[in-house]
């Protein structure tokens with residue numbers, strides 16, 4: 019039995035008929051075609067599916083779809099400006115090799131954005147804690163952390 | 176045998192000229208070409224869709240070794256939404272794989288838990304999975320063998336009764352000729368002042384690509400196949416699929432292999448995996464496009480990990496610390512079938528014979544069938560396993576002979592001009608600078624030898640860095656087309672797996688042609704468009720494709736300059752005429768057209784053609800694209816397109832029957848230094864500092880080079896301390912990220928990547944390959960640091976707290 023839910027997705031009011039069994043990740047990928055969030059594990063262990071729900075970085079693969087009702091969801095597709103100008107975090111990832119294969123990147127950027135939205139001037143420790151749930155096999159995290167620092171510095175200006 | 180220097184320094188420097196001032200090489204160009212990865216638009220296999228596409232799933236064995244007594248697929252077939260259910264009885268009995276030791280679906284006997292028993296195609300992945308659950312299989316368990324040493328015994332259960340040609344087998348030992356000898360090891364041993372002997376072992380490591388494996392197969396109405404695959408060897412994959420299709424009766428079909436964006440590779444994409452053949456078979460059966468993508472679970476138990484290996488290594492030196500001999504026997508757990516893991520000894524041989532100057536060498540590797548998971552390649556391809564045995568033994572020998580381990584490495588370091596016992600020709604070799612950099616940056620002389628729970632350790636590496644001739648061709652093709660708008664559409668026969676090739680290649684091509692990196696549009700991973708390529712493996716892409724690109728770029732530049740000789744005068748004259756028409760008072764300048772009357776007198780930089788004698792010439796300095804466009808529109812029979820293609824195969828040798836030969840154009844060296852703190856109560860090893868210094872020839876893009884080193888070094892730390900696929904009686908029991916520990920951003924320690932530049936005459940602008948080296952020396956450096964800290968040598972990876980505690984206890988602490 020499908021149920022209708024209503025929520026705000028990347029700034030737009032949206033409706034969807036959902037199967038209560040679905041996860042938010044399934045809804046985003048299969049109904050809305052927002053495929054930036056990835057199913058790296060499906061069980062909350064890798065962070066590739068991270069999106070922002072009401073300001074918090076969230077593993078969408080575990081998030082029951084009915085709970086989305088009335089909330090604000092931001093995905094990687096909603097991070098750049100409407101004219102396509104990259105968000106400073108995205109820009110820094112491109113400039114400082116924060117992205118290699120890119121599979122973890124959407125989730126990584128969402129975790130970083132949730133942090134910087136709340137805390138514009140985080141310590142390295144806070145950055146590392148914020149992305150602790152996002153596994154990256156390619157980079158060793160060094161240039162990801164640097165990219166986030168670079169973005170934070172630029173956003174302050 | 177004495178150690179010979181056969182190439183003089185002059186001979187080496189004559190290999191390459193001075194590199195003039197570079198505009199794009201050496202710059203940290205951004206990865207703008209991959210912008211879709213930061214906006215969520217990149218299309219991985221996860222997103223790849225075709226109209227009417229079905230989803231495939233595989234049913235695996237429930238036993239490590241068993242006879243299949245019955246399979247019933249009736250319920251699965253009856254499930255609504257199911258379009259095909261295949262077992263070994265529904266597919267042709269055709270063998271695949273490196274030694275042809277398996278079929279797609281196993282019909283009589285299963286030999287490991289990951290054996291594919293049946294496969295389903297359905298309209299959704301969920302239905303396909305449900306159908307797999309409905310397939311009933313009955314097994315009669317057979318005696319199994321899980322320890323390669325047990326498996327080598329004459330009375331061990333046989334994993335395979337017959338070989339690929341149906342001839343009976345009497346042993347689990349594979350008929351692979353991994354043996355390299357040089358000099359006289361026994362004589363050298365007898366004459367050595369000091370000798371050590373150790374046993375070291377490494378275990379299975381999952382590559383843990385963040386994107387899971389998958390593919391899409393689709394046949395057109397002529398039975399031609401389009402196969403979307405994550406392969407890093409598009410032409411190798413094409414060849415393997417072609418012979419499979421040939422064997423099932425689809426002769427001479429067209430096969431096009433395409434790459435989507437790839438979510439990590441690290442060796443997993445080298446072989447064509449069984450799931451890929453199964454997907455093709457499902458597509459053939461259903462006449463629909465079929466996607467098959469692994470879950471994380473499958474990624475752990477159904478994908479071949481890094482080969483587990485055991486080494487017995489002996490080394491000796493004279494009283495001055497010069498190595499006299501090295502003898503190493505390796506036993507590799509092959510698992511139940513053979514993929515590229517069985518060929519990793521061809522790379523183990525390189526460090527075993529050629530790391531440091533050692534005149535007498537014996538290396539032998541035996542691959543043994545067991546009922547465990549079978550193995551394949553992972554970053555470093557056998558080198559990390561061998562380096563672990565070798566570099567821990569180096570420390571042991573240094574201690575016995577009374578040398579500081581860093582000094583001991585310096586005494587024995589490789590040097591330019593060396594020809595190693597494997598007949599590898601060492602051209603550039605700044606190993607001394609790498610060791611010295613590590614020594615300084617890790618504060619070696621202050622921190623070593625305290626034995627107070629903190630310690631430092633070091634290890635070096637050698638790796639192929641100028642291609643690796645493992646096939647008769649180690650070539651790569653590049654085609655550069657300059658469009659009328661001044662863009663460079665470049666088709667490479669190789670693949671991009673996220674290592675940054677679109678950026679690095681754009682820098683190389685911009686440098687070679689005179690255009691800008693942002694003008695270059697790289698197209699990878701398409702067997703129909705690209706020229707042949709041996710594959711993006713063995714850290715070879717920047718070196719081999721880069722060399723092809725330098726050559727193709729030079730041709731492009733030459734073509735444009737030839738057009739310039741012809742058309743710049745015409746363009747200038749017509750512009751002047753136009754001006755004159757507009758303004759009758761305009762006085763035409765006297766121009767010296769001899770400045771541009773031959774291509775040699777001109778150059779192109781940052782998109783502009785100019786006379787070398789007067790780079791800012793007000794009339795002759797012209798955008799290259801204007802000339803290219805003019806050349807395209809000349810008139811009947813005269814128009815020309817600027818396009819060049821080069822297939823470049825490096826001047827290297829295939830290993831001969833004795834396993835010797837210069838199989839790479841050049842070799843990369845490096846060293847890692849680690850400082851650790853060991854908690855004697857818990858056995859926990861904490862990394863306090865990691866320095867990884869690498870000979871990169873020249874860093875085409877220093878930011879990207881560092882990224883390769885950091886990423887690889889972290890994988891090396893995982894190998895050293897935490898990563899192991901736990902296989903219990905053939906079954907993977909820790910197939911998830913909770914139980915299989917790879918490093919997270921919280922596992923933090925200072926890490927420094929030191930780039931040592933010594934431009935290699937054979938490299939594109941001096942570059943060497945650097946994809947794999949960062950991983951190689953990390954784990955042994957950790958083991959050596961643990962010894963320095965608490966005096967126990969843990970020679971079985973990973974170095975877990977339990978092993979440290981057990982060793983401390985055995986030592987009486």
Ligand code: FES
Nearest residue numbers: 060062064065079
């Ligand atoms: S897919 Fe959600 S955490 Fe891995």
Ligand code: FES
Nearest residue numbers: 119122154155156
């Ligand atoms: S960039 Fe590949 S997993 Fe992070």
